[in-house]
Amino acid sequence: MIKITDLEKMYRTEEVETIALNKLSLEVKEGEFVAVMGPSGCGKSTLLNILGLLDDPDGGSFVFNGIEVAHFNERKRADLRKHNIGFVFQSFNLIDELTVFENVELPLIYTGVKSADRKKRVEEVLEKVQIMHRRNHYPQQLSGGQQQRVAVARAVVNKPKLILADEPTGNLDSSNGNEVMEMLTDLNEQGTTIIMVTHSEHDARYSHRIIRMLDGQTVTENILV
Amino acid sequence: MFKSYLKIAWRNLRINKWYSAINIIGLGIGLASFILVLLFLNYELSYDKWNPELTKIYKLGIEDKDGIAWNGATPEPLGRLIAGKYSNAEAATRMSGAGDYEILVAANDKKIYQKGITEVDSLFFKVFPYQLSSGNIHTALNAPNAAVITETVRNKLFGQDDPIGKTIKLYGRIEVVVSGIMQSPDQPSALNMQILFRSPYEKSNSHWQNFSYQTFIKVKNAVTPGDLETAINTIYYNDQQKANNLTYQQYLQKENKTILFSEKLSALHNFPKSGGSNFKTIVVLLILAFLLLVAGAVNFSNLSIATSIKRAKEVGVRKVLGGRRQQLFWQFMGEAILSCSLSLCIAGMLVVLLMPWFKQEFSIQFSILSGGTLVFIAQITLCIVTVILLSGLYPSVFLSRFNTSKILKGNYSQGKSGLKLRNLLLVLQFALSAFFVFSVIVISSQVHYMQTKDKGFSSAQIMRIEAQQGTRDDGFDKARATLLSVPGIELVSKTTLVPGDADVDTILNDYSFNGQTIKMTTVKVSADYFKTVGTPVLKGRGFNDSYADQNTRSLILNETAASLWGNQKVVGSFVGMPYCDSVKAQIVGITKDINVQDMANAVRPIAYSINNKACGYLSGGALLIKLSGGDLSQTISNIEERWKQIEPDTPIRYTFLDENFQRIFKTYFTIQKTISFFALVAILISAMGLFALTAYIIKERTKEIGIRKVLGAGIGDVLVLVGKLFLQLIIVALLVAIPLSWLAASKWLQTFAYRIHLNWMMVTGTVFTIAIIVLITIGTQAVKAAMSNPVKSLKTE
Ligand SMILES: Nc1ncnc2c1ncn2[C@@H]1O[C@H](COP(=O)(O)OP(=O)(O)OP(=O)(O)O)[C@@H](O)[C@H]1O
Numbered sequence A: 001m002i003k004i005t006d007l008e009k010m011y012r013t014e015e016v017e018t019i020a021l022n023k024l025s026l027e028v029k030e031g032e033f034v035a036v037m038g039p040s041g042c043g044k045s046t047l048l049n050i051l052g053l054l055d056d057p058d059g060g061s062f063v064f065n066g067i068e069v070a071h072f073n074e075r076k077r078a079d080l081r082k083h084n085i086g087f088v089f090q091s092f093n094l095i096d097e098l099t100v101f102e103n104v105e106l107p108l109i110y111t112g113v114k115s116a117d118r119k120k121r122v123e124e125v126l127e128k129v130q131i132m133h134r135r136n137h138y139p140q141q142l143s144g145g146q147q148q149r150v151a152v153a154r155a156v157v158n159k160p161k162l163i164l165a166d167e168p169t170g171n172l173d174s175s176n177g178n179e180v181m182e183m184l185t186d187l188n189e190q191g192t193t194i195i196m197v198t199h200s201e202h203d204a205r206y207s208h209r210i211i212r213m214l215d216g217q218t219v220t221e222n223i224l225v
Numbered sequence B: 001m002f003k004s005y006l007k008i009a010w011r012n013l014r015i016n017k018w019y020s021a022i023n024i025i026g027l028g029i030g031l032a033s034f035i036l037v038l039l040f041l042n043y044e045l046s047y048d049k050w051n052p053e054l055t056k057i058y059k060l061g062i063e064d065k066d067g068i069a070w071n072g073a074t075p076e077p078l079g080r081l082i083a084g085k086y087s088n089a090e091a092a093t094r095m096s097g098a099g100d101y102e103i104l105v106a107a108n109d110k111k112i113y114q115k116g117i118t119e120v121d122s123l124f125f126k127v128f129p130y131q132l133s134s135g136n137i138h139t140a141l142n143a144p145n146a147a148v149i150t151e152t153v154r155n156k157l158f159g160q161d162d163p164i165g166k167t168i169k170l171y172g173r174i175e176v177v178v179s180g181i182m183q184s185p186d187q188p189s190a191l192n193m194q195i196l197f198r199s200p201y202e203k204s205n206s207h208w209q210n211f212s213y214q215t216f217i218k219v220k221n222a223v224t225p226g227d228l229e230t231a232i233n234t235i236y237y238n239d240q241q242k243a244n245n246l247t248y249q250q251y252l253q254k255e256n257k258t259i260l261f262s263e264k265l266s267a268l269h270n271f272p273k274s275g276g277s278n279f280k281t282i283v284v285l286l287i288l289a290f291l292l293l294v295a296g297a298v299n300f301s302n303l304s305i306a307t308s309i310k311r312a313k314e315v316g317v318r319k320v321l322g323g324r325r326q327q328l329f330w331q332f333m334g335e336a337i338l339s340c341s342l343s344l345c346i347a348g349m350l351v352v353l354l355m356p357w358f359k360q361e362f363s364i365q366f367s368i369l370s371g372g373t374l375v376f377i378a379q380i381t382l383c384i385v386t387v388i389l390l391s392g393l394y395p396s397v398f399l400s401r402f403n404t405s406k407i408l409k410g411n412y413s414q415g416k417s418g419l420k421l422r423n424l425l426l427v428l429q430f431a432l433s434a435f436f437v438f439s440v441i442v443i444s445s446q447v448h449y450m451q452t453k454d455k456g457f458s459s460a461q462i463m464r465i466e467a468q469q470g471t472r473d474d475g476f477d478k479a480r481a482t483l484l485s486v487p488g489i490e491l492v493s494k495t496t497l498v499p500g501d502a503d504v505d506t507i508l509n510d511y512s513f514n515g516q517t518i519k520m521t522t523v524k525v526s527a528d529y530f531k532t533v534g535t536p537v538l539k540g541r542g543f544n545d546s547y548a549d550q551n552t553r554s555l556i557l558n559e560t561a562a563s564l565w566g567n568q569k570v571v572g573s574f575v576g577m578p579y580c581d582s583v584k585a586q587i588v589g590i591t592k593d594i595n596v597q598d599m600a601n602a603v604r605p606i607a608y609s610i611n612n613k614a615c616g617y618l619s620g621g622a623l624l625i626k627l628s629g630g631d632l633s634q635t636i637s638n639i640e641e642r643w644k645q646i647e648p649d650t651p652i653r654y655t656f657l658d659e660n661f662q663r664i665f666k667t668y669f670t671i672q673k674t675i676s677f678f679a680l681v682a683i684l685i686s687a688m689g690l691f692a693l694t695a696y697i698i699k700e701r702t703k704e705i706g707i708r709k710v711l712g713a714g715i716g717d718v719l720v721l722v723g724k725l726f727l728q729l730i731i732v733a734l735l736v737a738i739p740l741s742w743l744a745a746s747k748w749l750q751t752f753a754y755r756i757h758l759n760w761m762m763v764t765g766t767v768f769t770i771a772i773i774v775l776i777t778i779g780t781q782a783v784k785a786a787m788s789n790p791v792k793s794l795k796t797e
């Protein structure tokens, strides 16, 4: 599903030039659950952003579903992204002004799903993440675990082939964290490919394969399954 | 304490550099506009306040069932009657002035045309507190041929020579001897007094049927207008009106009565009982300027509320550290005070810069302090305090009230309660802008209409020459022949009603036809008049050299007059001229209407005739000369040369009708420019406010925009998101503004006899203008926000 070769990403500020990704190569097959680990600043989030088509690389090749996307412009990336990729963030990134229902509905609006279908699908996923009873609440009225469940619901509502999760349990206590990890495992078992960045060895063990990064490069891979 | 408030305030202004600059400049412009109009108002209100004694002076007038009689003039002996019998009267005087009409004044070899020539009686200085710099005020007007001149006139006529005892000649015939030099008041006066003189015809002019005089009395002790009017009316009634042994009180009950009224000299300029004044226009301008000021103050309030969410935390922490609400209130107020003071400085500079332009546009001569220093300082203080309260009070109260514990837990929702007010204020600003835009469209259309509408004649290449009555009557044929010999002159004619003149005679005469009486204005012309001004004769014929035409036996009506006769066959009919001639005159033609003035007044019904000796003697008017193309300056200098043969004693005075019409339109140009300026300021202020607000809101919502983009929102979606926030508000503003502007505009248009109709294109134009402004203001920022990389905005968390 994903094949990247010699991927490069550099950040330039006035004073310094940071090499965030240094000729990184990686392959992820459809249906895999991959964990990415490594010290802070090693380029995990940068990698995830590029994989999520949020950012473009400075060099190298990125083949997504058989198509070379490294040179895609903003619009093409947005199109590909909204139909294929779901995101879960450490800080949930729910919109405060919208209710739980509306937050989850958002990706469907942007992919042009009709209103009646939207209602059905949002209710389905809210049911699945067991937050249906809270659908008219606002994010501030929910606990952290509940908020992350809403974020997961939002990530999967469009039935994406790939879910990218950047430290999804980072802001949660262990029981809430486990709940989210169970959810991701379920999704994976139903066929969704998952790439997750984490600092927690415990969480990483839910995955099939752990990729360890240092200074913008992969160093080792542990196959768990 | 205060110093520390100011220090923090200053620091905050600097942190929010751009917002602060927008606030301060916007408010500064608003303040400047307001101060300018305020100065104008002060100037107008300072009329006839140059001496405390002036408050005791009243002008008398006569009122009957038709309203104010004789344009406010009174019979010559009225003042003497009142002064003699009213115990509270200190003195009375009467005068007859030429006002703004320029009179020929000659002394030695000097000849000038001078305004403000006034015939007075010996009691003038008993009533008016003028000072003489030379001569004795008690005796100066005692001699029956005395004259008192101002320093200005003295300089013009005599230079530095002593004028006392010297003779000057007025109107080319009245000789008077200078007995004093008068100081002009240093503040404006409704009465322009340049030369006071006593007329040699005083005795023969003194009778109750002579309504050519303005009468002023001075009272000894302050009196209410009601008491004064009862007192003088009782005297006037018993002496002049008494009939059938009715008492004055009984007489008052009658329908048809003639009574006196009084008006204070100090109110004459702004609130005259007869004639118009600028006052209403200025008050309207002041209200509009005040609204601009409010719009400027609103920006401050709005941005403070907008940034308040960010500052909620600061407030929370300060409160935890022991800051009391009062202290917090003053801290925020300090910011308002500092900003407003800076705005005032900017306003001051703008006022100084704009003053010359403003003075020229409104043809006024004032300085910043013409209304009195203290009054002005008081006004500005009041004004700035109002602005500070307007801009600072709400945010200060709002911010200092934040609930500490909630805020520290990260609940800033209180910060949103100001949203409604913020939106309301934004609506007000844009409603104001829309109002001005609509007004500018309407005013410009009307002005354009007035300038381009067919005036019924052509003013091109027509020279208007001021001529003495003799030249216009008996001497006309000779003058015409003399002028026609100048190459480049096509036609020479005369008229008593000159198109483009500022003052137009409004008197109507009776004409009778088939037992019906119709009132028309009589205008005396010469045979070539219609050809000179290019006005077509629609029916019948124009004047010719026949005996009947040349001796008032033939009349030509304008269209308006002809329409008064209904559908009857007008041309060929005979019309009687009661009170004036026993022989009837025949109507020989009908001409197109001529708009002699601006379009404010409808064309009057006019009966044209020739020969000023017969029926209806008319003074005034001028010669009109139609020039052919060619060397204009050569023709003019030839005319000037030739004029010396026609009127050797009076230097030529000429204007061009085109210019005269431009002068008539000047007030409208001024209004147009002023309202356009206001519109610009309003738009600038609201656009700046909107710009800052958009910037702030977008910054506040960057993260949300980022999330939405990650979830698949395109650029279009984001633009809609940002645009939607303001779109509703702008629509509400337009919905509020357009009906109100429509109403105001139709009210204004009502003052014109000939006017445009309001139409939907004007509304469309307004909506379009506002839409463009809004688009430009928020568009660039919204596009930038929509294009930004979501990764960056999410990272900021
Ligand atoms: N917008 C940016 N501008 C400049 N440098 C950046 C930017 N984003 C990331 N970097 C730098 O690139 C490197 C990789 O950053 P990245 O966020 O990918 O690290 P990370 O592995 O996700 O770290 P963490 O575990 O702390 O989230 C870091 O050195 C970081 O400072």
Ligand SMILES: [Mg+2]
Pocket: A044, A045, A046, A166
């Ligand atoms: Mg990271």
